[in-house]
Amino acid sequence: MSSKIANPVSELPYPLRDKRTLEAGQQFRFACHPGLDCFTDCCANVNILLTPLDVLQLSRRLGLETGDFLRRHTLTPFTKELQLPVVVLKMNDDEKKTCPFVGDQGCTVYQARPWSCRMYPLAMALPPARAGQEPEPMYFLFEDDFCHGHGQGQDWTVESWQANQGLAERDHLEEGFRRVVTHPWFIGGRQLDIRRMDMFYTACYDLDAFRRFVFDTTFLKRFEMEDELIEKLRSDDEELLQFAFRWLRFALFAEPTMQVRPDAPASGRNP
Ligand code: SF4
Numbered sequence: 001m002s003s004k005i006a007n008p009v010s011e012l013p014y015p016l017r018d019k020r021t022l023e024a025g026q027q028f029r030f031a032c033h034p035g036l037d038c039f040t041d042c043c044a045n046v047n048i049l050l051t052p053l054d055v056l057q058l059s060r061r062l063g064l065e066t067g068d069f070l071r072r073h074t075l076t077p078f079t080k081e082l083q084l085p086v087v088v089l090k091m092n093d094d095e096k097k098t099c100p101f102v103g104d105q106g107c108t109v110y111q112a113r114p115w116s117c118r119m120y121p122l123a124m125a126l127p128p129a130r131a132g133q134e135p136e137p138m139y140f141l142f143e144d145d146f147c148h149g150h151g152q153g154q155d156w157t158v159e160s161w162q163a164n165q166g167l168a169e170r171d172h173l174e175e176g177f178r179r180v181v182t183h184p185w186f187i188g189g190r191q192l193d194i195r196r197m198d199m200f201y202t203a204c205y206d207l208d209a210f211r212r213f214v215f216d217t218t219f220l221k222r223f224e225m226e227d228e229l230i231e232k233l234r235s236d237d238e239e240l241l242q243f244a245f246r247w248l249r250f251a252l253f254a255e256p257t258m259q260v261r262p263d264a265p266a267s268g269r270n271p
């Protein structure tokens with residue numbers, strides 16, 4: 001099994017341990033196009049961790065509510081090593097374990113393809129949170145035998161590859177997610193309880209359910225929020241996702257990212 005993996009929380013994941021690291025500015029030569037005999041070989045038997053933005057974009061691309069997308073297309077493996085729930089794209093139940101979105105002409109959801117598909121042949125890992133230190137991402141180069149794009153085309157750096165793959169323009173949302181999963185609260189291996197894990201899962205991944213939590217409960221009566229922001233949250237998915245990360249820092253780690261109204265009613269249900 002090959003891997004397109006971004007692990008945001010724990011120690012270096014096993015598939016990255018023997019991979020070449022890439023420092024800032026270091027180059028690699030790579031090209032990926034339909035003319036290669038390996039075209040789409042990487043789209044099967046692969047672990048793809050989905051970021052919150054991946055789930056949102058794929059759901060919208062497929063015309064599904066986020067909850068329906070999660071039920072149909074993802075798995076949430078649970079192991080003791082995971083500090084937080086992760087969401088993995090479910091491969092087809094065929095011999096090759098093909099991605100449900102691969103077609104003869106390539107990726108059928110190309111504009112909404114996941115973060116790790118855009119990154120490949122690169123991967124990124126974040127070290128565990130440490131007091132007083134911003135976690136510095138580490139970058140790795142996969143040099144899988146099945147992938148014949150290495151040594152072809154032009155030279156790239158991590159930065160130029162990310163820009164070419166449309167990753168730079170969505171980085172502010174991925175950054176909001178990274179700030180939650182690498183929060184100093186986790187220093188020393190602290191674990192969220194099940195209720196908070198559910199809150200994290202819903203706010204990060206099931207954005208339509210999170211929107212109902214904001215608008216169909218006492219939420220707006222409990223927190224000081226500007227009218228302009230409230231209006232945006234009704235229809236702007238990316239604004240709502242950004243807000244979900246802000247709310248999680250308040251709800252999970254007691255950061256003062258939200259202000260409770262003086263006349264707030266008792267807290268309602270969690271998302
Ligand atoms: S989402 Fe697209 S690029 Fe990613 S594995 Fe599936 S078909 Fe390939």
Ligand code: SF4
Nearest residue numbers: 032038040042147149
């Ligand atoms: S070059 Fe690598 S990434 Fe591109 S299609 Fe071939 S196996 Fe996949």
